[in-house]
Amino acid sequence: MGNIRVRINGVTKEYEEGATYRDVAKDVQGEFEHEILLMIEGGTLKELYKKIDGDCELIPLTAGDETGRRTYTRGVIFLMLCAVYETIGKELVEKIRVEYSIGNGIYCEIDSAEGGLRQFTEKELEEVKKRMKELVSLDLPIVKRVVSRSEAIKIFHQERLYDKEHLFKYRRESQSSVYTMNGFTDYFFGYMPYSTGSLKYFDIINYEKGFVIVLPEKKNPEKVEEFKPMQKFFSTLVRTNDWCAAMDIENVAELNDVISEGGINEMILLQEALQEKRIAEMAEMIKHRPDAKFIMIAGPSSSGKTTFSRRLSIQLRTIGLMPHPISVDNYFVDRKHTPRDEDGNYDFEVLEAIDIEKFNQDMNDLLAGKTVQIPSFNFETGEREYKGDFITMGKDDIL
Template sequence: MGKDMVSLTIEGEVRQYPAGTSFLAISQEYQEKYPDDIVLVVYNNRLRELNKTAQRDGTLSFVTTADKTGKKTYRRSVTLLMQKAVYNLWGSEHISVRVLYSIGQGYYCELREKADGQERVIAVDEERAIALKKEMYRLVTEDIEIEKRSMNTDDAIALFHDLGMEDKEKLFKYRRSSRVNIYVLDHYKDYFYGFMVPSTGYLRYYDIVTYEDGFVLLFPNENTREVAEFAPSGKLFHTLKASREWGRMLEIGTIGALNDAIAEGRMQEIILTQEALFEERIGHLADTIVKSGGKKFIMIAGPSSSGKTTFSHRLSIQLAAKGLKPHPFPLDDYYANRDQCPRDENGELDLECLEALDVELFNHDMNELLAGKRVNLPVFNFKTGKREYKDRYMQLGKEDVLVIEGIHGLNDRLSCSLPVESKFKIYISALTQLNIDEHNCLPTTDGRMIRRIVRDARTRGTSAKETIAMWDSVRRGEERYIFPFQEGADVMFNSALIYELAVLKMYAEPLLFAIDKDCPEYLEAKRLLKFLDYFLPMPSDGISQNSIIREFIGGSCFNV
């Protein structure tokens, strides 16, 4: 072939295209084969936007809105669309929008008005919500290009200063790269953490629902052509809101503000303040349990890497300080013997499902304890895959309580025969208080995955590649067995520390750099490395031995 043609292997077939053909043009040829919209491509193992072009031979595959990366791209692009609509409607009144946190299948946002150097929240009523939705729809029907521009970092800092986007101005002050990509939608400019769709015509599925003082920008979930229903999560929302207040108290609401504090040498004071807040909350929780009276089973559940083990130890110490006799107790000891464990659709052992536990035996033993009887509790041997009895006898006196930790702790089917008044249920998760900037909220799941990469490499010899490979399966288990029960908890507890990603960065980066470019996990590793690049590193020297972060980086005073 002439030098002006490129050979692309697509779906196992070699195709010839003129050099410089856009990935958009190629994707349009293949779109009818896919039930979901193609929004990106993987070209020679690198993610590429559709407005980029094929300049040399290679392999090409398509990323749709059904894929994890495609879903994030779609949400990011709809967020830009919403910002542009807010600017068109109310920009002249000095009203802007803040994207604060992820709730269900949407982002909670607030309108803010700046006046006299102060910012106040503008309540969003139904009229404003309808106007915003209409303006977004108008922009979608016009199918306006979303243009990417590369800028010198100093020029970007000046641009965001002029636009009043102070968080972004702070963020880029610490950027090592000399250039930065920004996106332009009909003269409206912003920066986003990740790729975009080529034009607004792709963004047909969204909704705006008023909630609290702001609104929720809703997206599709499994069905990519239908907006997910909004299921309000009151406890989650108020836990996130309280966390934001702590961040405001410490004057650290964004990564840029955290970097400022690290650069100015203020971190020891912030660590001590945050740990004091943490201890105060655990103490208050212990007080609530004692005052509620008659609680014998403290059930703790939460998603992977929430710090459940450290939390259960610290809560036990506070309960002991208030006169109770707590006994930390892992639900894992009630695993069914491996030969009786259910298998998933791939024939693998399904250790996440409730049926992997011997629910009948658990209820029998707990009821015997409740009746004041002496019970020999099992210990699960993970090497043999069998339950064993090692004379671990227990009898509950008046002050004794079991602090039970495990993923099914909040599911009433686990403890179906135990009286409701004997249980106190706690949902724990690492819900980060930090945002990247005004319009990019920091994904909570990324923080937990980085925690797990660091911990599993240290305690289990698991590589970052292996942890990333299994993460989707872990997340599916959480969606099925943990998140549906979170609102049923008596208390929701946030275990995220405002400074932790700056500490985890030093441990996680070498592990992520070890992933080879040819591995399927490389793209995710690269994304996490880019994410960690926003943070200045911070040494762990001043962090106490009982801190929840020690469960992941090591040096804990607890057996974790």
């Protein structure tokens, strides 16, 4: 039997033919600050249980990397599901819904088999947490299997995962991967850690109508910080869920149902009506705060800030206010002064790309009742221009 040569961090080592990525991870773990969860080979992610095909160069990933953190998160969710079903009993649980990320946690809810939501008692919470830690200490393998679509549907039915059973009826691929932990099988969109022993750091707390899985931060994967609630953000997510419930679309399978039954246009109209109603409510809230002269709209590139500002402006005008949308893009510094990133490309996302001094001066002048000419940034020439867009703030004007 021959050997294979593996290069990591500029060092080449030899391993016996048939060695797995796990074997290599264990061998080089001491060189890395955090536990290795995955490998990258030739730009492709590799789970640790797989055998290495031949000579290669590997890049280990840990929970300190974004991809590794997502893998760790999936593992802890799987751990939680297994522990809840074992502790509470599958017959008492209709389904466990992993809803959304909030800060350093993931909010979940349990639908009771008897109807309504079920929240952990303090005793149940401690039992679930204890069982999760027991599963970690057992260092159980997380086993991946490739099964046919029909077999996956059968598994989901047996595990009472009816939403996934419903979803897979629309799946076109003939095969899918499922994972098993301590006899419980589920499907996850993404890779898993090698075993439960890698999932040492987490907490679970009751929150609102459900509970939160608290995870370590990426910068320090071995430390679980105290959960910091983000109430406004959480309320927005809950409202979105309520919208989905109003449209009878609470998961992708139900969305597929609507599309296949020809109801997509009605769904879009209903969604637009709900959103317009909410924007109108925002406008009324703003009107009842006469001292508020600035409305700040934040979001990443191409997230719809400009479109939203126009829709809000229409609603504000219908109730007698005079909005003046101002894009911060118009305060970009001239292109020749724009900072560059490490690759030498223009970086428009950093604060230094904005002429903060000029922006602050114009906003303060407007608040002081002065007339200000608002600039317009020409993205073709890369320079700021002035085209006679003058604003003077009156009693009903708002920026």
